[in-house]
Amino acid sequence: MDVRDIQICLGHDESGDTPFGASTPPIFETASFRYPSFQSLLDGLAAEHAHPVYSRGQNPTVEVLERKLAELERGEACKCFASGMGAIHAALMGLLEHGDHVVTLNQIYGPTLQALEHLQRFGVSHDRVLDLDPEAIERALTPATKILWIESPGTMTFRQLDIAAVVDLARARGITTVMDNSWATPLLQKPLTMGVDVVVHSASKYIGGHDDVVAGALVTRRELLQQIYYRAYLLGGAALGPFEAWLLIRGLRTLPARLEQQGRDASTLARFLSEHARVRRVFHPEHRPEEAELTTRQLAGVSGLFAFELDTEDFEEVRRTIDALRLFKPAVSWGGVGSVVISPNRGSNEAELREKRIPPGLIRLSVGLEGAESLVADLETALAQ
């Protein structure tokens, strides 16, 4: 991890943001901001992205967080949202018009795909590409393709794609690349430095890190952010509240330490599972030898979310295994301090999963802070049943 990044997380960049030498920035819990004259208010309204006028636009506590996330991603500007989906929806609404086409690459977050399905009603079409070789990607691009939406490592199977190669393909055609970087956080992967145009985050995961806040962020060039700001953010209304921003600033304080332990423990668990007789395969960057070069080039480490495939296709066995775990709790979301487990298999969607190339025996683990020894023991007991 980068030393400067650790200092930003810890708050070494906040001196101008904390009056009275306070150790943390204040929470500006206010809806509006009062101006000394009507003309100065009008000036503020004329450039709302740059002035706190109303907290649906700018708020100073939220701005402290935005400056940190922009710097961590090595981007010019950041906007935070009331959820990851708020950020994703704003990116789509802010960048697309009627007639545009989107290509999604790799397994991507399900609700992002659902948002694209909905956008078909407004004349925006899309195609999904799961084969990651350059020819397959090129075949999916059309003259109307406006966005290449990528995720690496991808949802559920955690396969990586060659980000620089995708960026080259997109740039040659004037296509905007948008990447969901929630898995890695800016500490482990910096897509903008590899040429990606827009990074989106679900800050509800590692950045918040304590399962107590839902939030999102978008980092990009100033000019592109301004377009998304006025077309989608300000009108979409998914503004992040100042208290939630403060929770995320606090979450960042421990992000480097949490990621360090959770990544290390996930590696230990993945190794244990890869040698277990009931496990068909492990979906984790360190268990894909064909991606070793990508891992070295793109990732500064691994986070604590990965999956494995039970040696079965049977939903009942998946259900029983999940219910036999004691420390891993069945829950949605991930990246918090407590370990959680889920499977995309709902007992009725096996065919759909196979069509999406997700094995019905897949179980996803988010490794918390309980410690590798206890978590291995928990898996060992559950798999023995």
Ligand SMILES: *Cc1c(COP(=O)(O)O)cnc(C)c1O
């Ligand atoms: C959770 C998640 C999102 C959506 O974020 P919310 O904060 O839940 O709206 C987007 N992308 C990925 C990869 C996620 O896991």
